[in-house]
Amino acid sequence: MIVCVAVVGHQNNPLYIQSFTEADDALKLHHIVHCSLDVIDERVNNPKKSGPLLNETFLGLLYPTENYKVYGYLTNTKVKFILVTTDLDVKDADVRNFFRRFHAAYGDAVSNPFHVPGKKITSRTFAESVSTIVKAFGLSSAG
Amino acid sequence: MKIKQYSNVLDKPLSKGKQEVSLSAFSFLFSELVQYNQTQVDNIAELERRLEDAGYSIGARVLELLCHREKGNRRETRLLGILSFVHSTVWKVLFGKVADSLEKGTENEDEYMISEKELLVNRFISIPKDMGTFNCGAFVAGIVRGVLDSAGFPAVVTAHFVPVEGQQRPRTTILIKFAEEVSIQLLTRFMLYLGEKQDWVEFLAHSCVTFLNLDSIHMVMMENLAAAK
Numbered sequence: 120m121i122v123c124v125a126v127v128g129h130q131n132n133p134l135y136i137q138s139f140t141e142a143d144d145a146l147k148l149h150h151i152v153h154c155s156l157d158v159i160d161e162r163v164n165n166p167k168k169s170g171p172l173l174n175e176t177f178l179g180l181l182y183p184t185e186n187y188k189v190y191g192y193l194t195n196t197k198v199k200f201i202l203v204t205t206d207l208d209v210k211d212a213d214v215r216n217f218f219r220r221f222h223a224a225y226g227d228a229v230s231n232p233f234h235v236p237g238k239k240i241t242s243r244t245f246a247e248s249v250s251t252i253v254k255a256f257g258l259s260s261a262g
Numbered sequence: 263m264k265i266k267q268y269s270n271v272l273d274k275p276l277s278k279g280k281q282e283v284s285l286s287a288f289s290f291l292f293s294e295l296v297q298y299n300q301t302q303v304d305n306i307a308e309l310e311r312r313l314e315d316a317g318y319s320i321g322a323r324v325l326e327l328l329c330h331r332e333k334g335n336r337r338e339t340r341l342l343g344i345l346s347f348v349h350s351t352v353w354k355v356l357f358g359k360v361a362d363s364l365e366k367g368t369e370n371e372d373e374y375m376i377s378e379k380e381l382l383v384n385r386f387i388s389i390p391k392d393m394g395t396f397n398c399g400a401f402v403a404g405i406v407r408g409v410l411d412s413a414g415f416p417a418v419v420t421a422h423f424v425p426v427e428g429q430q431r432p433r434t435t436i437l438i439k440f441a442e443e444v445s446i447q448l449l450t451r452f453m454l455y456l457g458e459k460q461d462w463v464e465f466l467a468h469s470c471v472t473f474l475n476l477d478s479i480h481m482v483m484m485e486n487l488a489a490a491k
Contacts, residue, residue, distance in 0.1 A: 195329035196322070196412040219330075226327045236322055 121253050122187065122203045123148040126225065128237060129197030131156055135240045139253055152201050155181045155189045159199055162191075177215055192218040200225070217256045224248040282358070289386045296387070296398060306396045314404035314419075321408020328355060341444065344413050348406055349376055356405070357382045372440040376406070377424070381434040397421045399434050406436055416441040 126135040138148050158181045178191035181201075188209065192200040200221055202214065228234065228245040299312045328351060349364040367373030381399050389396055399421030407419040417440045423432040 194326065196326055197414060198326075222330045226330050229326050230323050232319075236319075 120205050121256060122205055123152070123201075124203075124221070124249060124253065125152045125201040126240065127152070127156060127199045127201065130237075132237065133239070134198070134237075135245070137246065137249060139250075148203060151184065151187060151189060151203055154184075155191060155201050156199065158182055158189075159191050159193065163193065177218060179211070190214050190218075192222070194222060194225075198225070213256065217252065220252045220255075221249070224252065285382075288382075292383055292398075292401070293387070306393060310396060310400040313398065313400040314407065317401045317404020317406075318408040318411070321405040321410075322412040323408075324352060324355070324405065325409045325412045328352065341415065341440075344410065344415055345374055345438075348409055352405075352409060367437075370439070372442075372445050374438045374440075376436045376438070378434050378436075380431065381421075384434060395423070397423060397434070399436065403436055406438065410438070415444050417444070 120140075122140050123136065123138040125133065125137075128134050133152075136145075136149065136152065138145055159178060162178055162181075178193055181189045181191045183189075186205055188204050188206070190202040190204070192202075194200070200218060202217065224245055225240075227248075228240050228242050229236070231242060234240065234242070295316065296309075296313070299309055303309050303312065345364060350360045353359065353361040361376045361378055363375075363377045365375045365377070367375060381402060383401055384398055387398050389398075403419040403421040407417060410417045410419070417438050419439075420437050422435050422437060424435045425432040
């Protein structure tokens with residue numbers, strides 16, 4: 120079950136944070152997303168020889184914490200997508216697929232001429248397409 | 263292999279649609295853009311800056327879209343990579359063909375030029391004599407600057423006319439001059455790649471400095487190396 124998705128700009132400023140649980144722990148999710156930013160920076164600046172290629176966009180599982188797993192994705196403009204999920208048996212291909220569709224929705228939102236780059240994304244269409252993608256992810260991994 | 267025939271035209275699957283816009287529609291829109299900006303400014307430099315700013319926001323968005331559609335999963339981290347990306351992919355999506363040529367400047371290390379025989383945006387525009395060296399290609403220069411800036415390679419991009427003998431209209435050249443930090447990034451990356459040993463890297467740093475003779479670059483390079491260790 121996906122708990123939260125977040126879009127963070129290239130200066131680590133949050134552009135869009137949306138949580139999908141009924142519980143009221145938005146602050147904890149913000150904190151988790153913030154910590155994962157450090158992991159991303161570390162991955163990008165110190166490439167391990169055996170790790171992913173330096174210019175790969177999907178960063179994979181960033182770090183597991185208590186009952187959450189955090190996945191990261193880095194676009195060409197240094198914009199980061201963070202996915203927090205509570206599923207225990209998430210397939211890599213599912214997450215990649217999720218990020219691909221998320222990137223498409225993000226591209227559409229940014230192409231809006233009234234969107235100022237660096238400001239929060241306020242488009243309702245983007246919010247709706249994100250919830251559609253999240254629901255589809257939940258169905259495909261449960262089936 | 264049997265091709266499926268659709269008896270009813272409503273049953274045909276929707277095509278993705280042509281990814282093209284008519285040239286006349288774009289030229290009209292662009293001429294209106296230039297005219298609108300002309301009424302708002304007093305001098306030519308301001309007009310060029312406005313056109314460039316318009317192109318900059320386009321460039322940032324084009325980069326985001328293209329990386330998702332065309333390049334799949336790769337992010338450009340090399341200078342030549344991003345330049346050839348601009349030269350072929352971006353040009354192909356925007357203008358329908360790759361740019362005519364990509365050259366490296368001879369005087370400076372951080373200057374590159376993309377030339378085009380006839381820039382699409384200039385095709386139906388002729389500059390009056392009293393406008394001097396104004397070039398509507400500033401719009402395209404802004405697009406290139408937007409792409410490079412969003413990818414992490416800050417640069418100053420300008421458009422120039424270069425007269426060619428044997429042709430009536432001069433060739434247009436987009437001149438890209440990378441900021442100092444880009445060359446520093448390249449140098450440090452290159453040195454880190456060359457040697458893991460500390461003394462080898464420092465020896466290279468010192469030799470580069472004596473060759474280039476620039477103290478500011480030296481300081482920033484030392485900082486970068488210390489941070490990377």
